[in-house]
Amino acid sequence: MSTILELQHLKKYYATQKAVDDISFNINSGSIFGLLGPNGAGKTTLLRMITGIFYPDSGQILFDGKKFDPLNDVQLIGYMPEERGLYKKMKIGEQAVYLAQLKGMSKADAIEKIKFWFTKFEMQSWWNKKVEDLSKGMQQKLQFVITVLHEPKLIILDEPFSGLDPLNANLIKDEIHRLAQNGSTIIFSTHRMEQVEEICDHIVLVNLGRKILDGTVDQVKQAHKQNLFSIKFDQPILPEHLATYLFEVKKTKGNELILQKHAEFTNNDILQYFLGKGLTINAFNEILPSLNEIFIRLVENTNATARAFQPVA
Amino acid sequence: MNKTLLIIKREYLSRVKKKTFILSTVLTPLFFVLLITGVTYISVQDVDQEKIAVVDRSGLFKGNLENTKALTFEFPAGVDTSNYDDKGYSAVLFTPKDSLSNYQLFSKKQLGVFAASQVENQINKVVENNLLKEKYRISSKDIDTIRKQASEAKVDKFYGERAEVKKGNSGLAYGIGYGAGFLIYITLFIYGTMVMRGVMEEKVSRIAEVMVSSVKPFQLMLGKIIGIGAVGLTQFLIWIVLIVGLFSAASAFLSPETMQQAGEASQQMNGQSAMAAKAAAGFNISESLSGVNWFLIIGCFLFYFLFGYLFYAALFAAVGSAVNEDPQDAQSLMLPITMPIIIAIMLMIKAVTSPASSMATWASMIPFFSPIVMMARIPFGVPGTVPYWQLITSMLLLVGGFLLTTWVSAKIYRTGILMYGKKASWKEMWKWAFRKA
Numbered sequence: 001m002s003t004i005l006e007l008q009h010l011k012k013y014y015a016t017q018k019a020v021d022d023i024s025f026n027i028n029s030g031s032i033f034g035l036l037g038p039n040g041a042g043k044t045t046l047l048r049m050i051t052g053i054f055y056p057d058s059g060q061i062l063f064d065g066k067k068f069d070p071l072n073d074v075q076l077i078g079y080m081p082e083e084r085g086l087y088k089k090m091k092i093g094e095q096a097v098y099l100a101q102l103k104g105m106s107k108a109d110a111i112e113k114i115k116f117w118f119t120k121f122e123m124q125s126w127w128n129k130k131v132e133d134l135s136k137g138m139q140q141k142l143q144f145v146i147t148v149l150h151e152p153k154l155i156i157l158d159e160p161f162s163g164l165d166p167l168n169a170n171l172i173k174d175e176i177h178r179l180a181q182n183g184s185t186i187i188f189s190t191h192r193m194e195q196v197e198e199i200c201d202h203i204v205l206v207n208l209g210r211k212i213l214d215g216t217v218d219q220v221k222q223a224h225k226q227n228l229f230s231i232k233f234d235q236p237i238l239p240e241h242l243a244t245y246l247f248e249v250k251k252t253k254g255n256e257l258i259l260q261k262h263a264e265f266t267n268n269d270i271l272q273y274f275l276g277k278g279l280t281i282n283a284f285n286e287i288l289p290s291l292n293e294i295f296i297r298l299v300e301n302t303n304a305t306a307r308a309f310q311p312v313a
Numbered sequence: 314m315n316k317t318l319l320i321i322k323r324e325y326l327s328r329v330k331k332k333t334f335i336l337s338t339v340l341t342p343l344f345f346v347l348l349i350t351g352v353t354y355i356s357v358q359d360v361d362q363e364k365i366a367v368v369d370r371s372g373l374f375k376g377n378l379e380n381t382k383a384l385t386f387e388f389p390a391g392v393d394t395s396n397y398d399d400k401g402y403s404a405v406l407f408t409p410k411d412s413l414s415n416y417q418l419f420s421k422k423q424l425g426v427f428a429a430s431q432v433e434n435q436i437n438k439v440v441e442n443n444l445l446k447e448k449y450r451i452s453s454k455d456i457d458t459i460r461k462q463a464s465e466a467k468v469d470k471f472y473g474e475r476a477e478v479k480k481g482n483s484g485l486a487y488g489i490g491y492g493a494g495f496l497i498y499i500t501l502f503i504y505g506t507m508v509m510r511g512v513m514e515e516k517v518s519r520i521a522e523v524m525v526s527s528v529k530p531f532q533l534m535l536g537k538i539i540g541i542g543a544v545g546l547t548q549f550l551i552w553i554v555l556i557v558g559l560f561s562a563a564s565a566f567l568s569p570e571t572m573q574q575a576g577e578a579s580q581q582m583n584g585q586s587a588m589a590a591k592a593a594a595g596f597n598i599s600e601s602l603s604g605v606n607w608f609l610i611i612g613c614f615l616f617y618f619l620f621g622y623l624f625y626a627a628l629f630a631a632v633g634s635a636v637n638e639d640p641q642d643a644q645s646l647m648l649p650i651t652m653p654i655i656i657a658i659m660l661m662i663k664a665v666t667s668p669a670s671s672m673a674t675w676a677s678m679i680p681f682f683s684p685i686v687m688m689a690r691i692p693f694g695v696p697g698t699v700p701y702w703q704l705i706t707s708m709l710l711l712v713g714g715f716l717l718t719t720w721v722s723a724k725i726y727r728t729g730i731l732m733y734g735k736k737a738s739w740k741e742m743w744k745w746a747f748r749k750a
Contacts, residue, residue, distance in 0.1 A: 048731075051526045052526070053522070053525050053526060053731070071529075074526060074527060077526065079522075079523070079526040080523075081519070081522040081523060081526075083519040083522060083733070084519060085515075085518050085519030085520035085521065085522060085523050086518065086520055086523070087327075087514075087515075087518065087520055088514075088518050089327075090327065098319065098323055099523070099527070101319050102316055102319060102320075102524070102527040102528055103527050146523075
């Protein structure tokens with residue numbers, strides 16, 4: 001799989017803090033990439049460098065194998081910032097055409113594409129309305145359409161689901177998958193971990209301007225697993241069953257046991273132990289940590305929140 | 314299409330298509346023309362006919378008081394203060410026996426300023442004639458001839474180098490200079506704040522970040538400034554066409570005699586109202602208008618309007634980018650920009666009265682003041698009052714100043730439009746402008 005974006009030792013320092021402090025990672029083309037981090041971790045600064053709004057103090061960005069050239073490459077990028085923004089008093093159709101033209105589309109192409117998307121999202125009747133007449137969720141949908149209109153190779157979505165009802169959230173989610181299947185790469189920035197687990201192929205977690213996690217969702221979970229298992233028996237568990245050096249009991253509840261295996265033993269050691277006690281096992285599952293747990297464990301006790309309140313620049 | 318061009322187009326069209334723009338563009342000159350025409354018309358047409366009974370105790374006045382449109386003098390018998398209004402007179406005038414002092418005029422309503430001064434003028438003239446006749450034995454016919462000849466002696470004012478002397482009209486130059494300076498002053502404010510509000514709108518509605526992911530902040534700022542500048546030029550052009558058109562229509566409506574009367578009336582009044590009437594009658598003085606180098610004045614006006622606007626618009630854009638939601642913040646940050654404009658208008662008022670003074674010369678060189686002050690000097694003559702070198706230096710400095718303010722503002726703007734939270738102080742903006750990268 002080819003790499004669409006390579007960040008190499010990016011640094012961006014403001015007067016009072018290191019917003020991005022030596023971050024490197026690669027993003028494969030056609031993947032859905034999750035950029036995670038608490039508030040003030042440096043995500044927005046990082047995204048602004050990728051979109052060419054800010055220049056890094058040092059380090060470089062390779063876009064599609066070549067040095068990132070903000071002047072031309074921005075045509076290939078669609079960016080939906082966390083703070084959504086549209087001209088409130090401008091008619092929606094006109095506005096969409098204008099923003100598409102600024103991304104280098106011809107007027108005719110833009111109109112055709114907009115009609116396609118408006119039909120798809122059932123927004124045809126909006127053409128002559130003004131943005132200020134739309135609800136927040138509707139504005140969100142419009143903003144998404146405008147972001148992907150020019151068929152960018154790289155789509156950057158900052159909190160794309162905030163303010164959407166479940167129905168519309170699903171609509172957008174399906175579109176994100178479809179766009180990725182058609183070869184677009186999606187960078188997805190959020191702190192909603194359940195969405196990340198559901199959507200992302202690859203994640204990076206930043207905190208205090210540094211990268212603290214990098215890998216596929218599964219790799220990350222494996223790396224942070226704590227050898228927790230859940231076992232179900234056909235009968236209640238008795239205390240004498242549990243006197244062993246193989247594991248530590250976390251919880252018992254009726255027929256179910258949750259245990260933490262000591263690292264030096266294998267799963268089979270545990271199964272054999274229970275079989276040896278003459279117990280019948282109905283189910284044996286490894287409990288992997290949720291991303292949410294991992295996130296909290298890694299970010300907690302750093303001064304991440306304190307930092308979020310420091311003035312920028 | 315070029316992105317900056319796209320931005321200019323949007324900024325321009327979104328404003329020109331607004332109802333408020335169309336209304337203000339059409340209604341302002343209409344209002345202006347109606348006002349001036351109305352004032353002229355009323356001052357001429359709506360004069361109360363005053364019939365004045367004269368009790369001529371000296372016997373000097375009978376036959377010597379001229380009836381005018383506003384005043385009729387009659388010399389009936391048996392009129393006094395108790396019965397003049399019953400007999401259909403609006404006032405009664407008593408002249409003293411010795412003809413020198415203690416003239417008395419009684420009326421029910423107070424006589425208008427215009428009529429009262431006319432009565433007085435007429436009396437003065439009769440008394441003067443009488444004195445000349447008594448003391449020097451000059452006939453009243455001779456006196457009239459002398460007066461007429463004396464008033465025909467006019468001063469033609471010439472200016473310029475020996476080689477190419479031109480006929481001048483400093484009153485007209487004063488009017489044009491004052492008007493042009495003031496017009497630039499007003500437009501700097503109107504269009505400057507329009508730029509500032511546009512930038513604030515983009516920042517508050519958070520579109521700025523979407524925009525700068527497509528275009529460079531500099532393109533966005535420049536597009537806005539040029540677009541709004543084009544709106545200003547459009548408005549001017551429409552105004553000029555409308556005002557000239559409407560005035561020709563209005564002067565057709567007011568007959569030439571009315572104009573003449575307005576002119577005469579103005580000579581008898583003094584101060585501001587006379588100026589206004591003179592301006593209205595001004596279309597008759599085409600002779601002195603043709604002595605003015607309109608081509609140069611309009612050319613310079615457009616230049617100083619355009620670059621003065623560009624010079625200040627960049628600064629207004631920078632302020633707009635530093636402000637957040639609160640318009641109150643804009644007020645306090647704007648002060649350092651509006652101060653020089655206000656100082657410029659004060660300098661301009663001085664400069665039109667002494668256009669060649671060293672203060673006027675210096676002020677018309679400094680880009681902060683030159684768009685307003687130089688426009689006040691130019692109508693007095695180039696290269697007479699304003700040598701070519703001064704004009705060229707002033708223009709070059711203004712263009713240089715525009716490049717400088719745009720460069721500085723672009724750096725403030727770039728940081729400002731993406732900053733949310735509290736408003737930036739001037740100190741912070743200074744840092745944004747002069748830090749590296």
